[in-house]
Amino acid sequence: MSKIVIFGNSGSGKSTLAKELALKHNLAHLDLDTVAWKPISPPERLPISESGKSINDFLSTRSHWVVEGCYADLLSLVIEQAAEVIFLNLPVNACIENAKNRPWEPHKYESKEAQDANLEMLIDWITKYTARQDTFSKVAHEKLFADFQGKKTMHVSNNQFR
Template sequence: MKRVVIFGNSGSGKSTLAKALCDKHGLAHFDLDTIAWEASQPPIRKPTDESTKTIESFVVEHRNWVIEGCYADLLDMVMPHASEIIFLDLPVEVCIANAKNRPWEPHKYASKEAQDANLDMLIDWISQYNTRGDEFSHTAHTRLFESYNGEKTRYMDNHESI
């Protein structure tokens, strides 16, 4: 059974790595961004219990999977089911460059223009990764990584992981 959890800052390459692993191993893919937010401007987090039910259904429905996201609170719930975890711990500057160059993500945005309209907000968000203290922070991700007792990998360069 292969159940992989990938986490890190926005723009760290979580979706790219997840897709590569899915293609290589035939895994189901679950991007937590698709369930964590209300469709509103500005974005508002959905209640955690609502997201939790969706995640639990996915884990039960799929034997082999990749779950990726930056939500330490949601990932805490998934970690006991994981066979391995991957922490993409890239420098903020690399994550910002990746965000500026990301292709359109149709599962998240209605158009490339809608995605690009959020770019300034995303870059600001990414730049705060090391100073925030919330569930999206480097501190929270480091805690997840250090507390996991199974197979785990920490990449500090985006060329290592793909």
Template sequence: MTRVVIFGNSGSGKSTRAKALASDNNLAHFDLDTIAWLPTSPPQRRAIAESISLLDQFLSQNNNWVIEGCYSDLLTAVLPFTEEIIFLNLPIESCVSNAKQRPWEPHKYESKAAQDANLNMLIKWISQYATRSDTFSKAAHEKLYSEFEGKKTMFTSNQASE
């Protein structure tokens, strides 16, 4: 079995890396953004219990997978089933640069224009990564990484790993 979790700041390359890993290894790919938010404007988090129920459905239907997201509260629920984690711990400047070059994500936005309209908010969000104390923060991700006892890799740039 192959079961991998990829996490990090917004713009760190989680989706790009997860899609490549899924394609190269014939894994089911699951983006936690698809279950973390209600389809409302402004965005509102779905109840954690409901998100975890949707995550459990994915896990019950797939033996080999890669799951990606920045939600340590949801990742905690899947880590007991995970063989490997990858923490994309890139500098904030790299995440901002990646966000500015992000291709349209049709599973998140109705159009590229709608996605681009959200870019300034996203850049502000990315920039707060090291100072936030929420489930999306660098501190929450570092805790996940340090407490995981299986195979783990940390990338601090788009190319290098530690």
């Protein structure tokens, strides 16, 4: 277990699982949220080429890693180098509950209050996972999972890996 990609809906437990695996197996951890966005408000995606450069810099300097996110376009830049993929394919209601109980993510928000102020938008976003057809959608994640030829696991509950 040295090169792992984790993906799924927002609130599915990607960051939590990635942190657990990184700690347990001494893996470097890349949260794609940190390379996907311009540091402006309102948020705007970086060009894929810029995100790709950051991803390549991360991968080229580490031999053991876990990369996680919901961006199928960015995950496709990483997945060919992965030894294993994990698809957190939880029901939408479980993702919403996880989002409501999420601890403060200081690498994304300046405070817990700022994070909580974004919760209503996040829940709306999570709810649309199965209806979207974009890079963040269930259909995009299902394709990544189906096309991957290595070791792959799908979890439909957080209890499966805790």
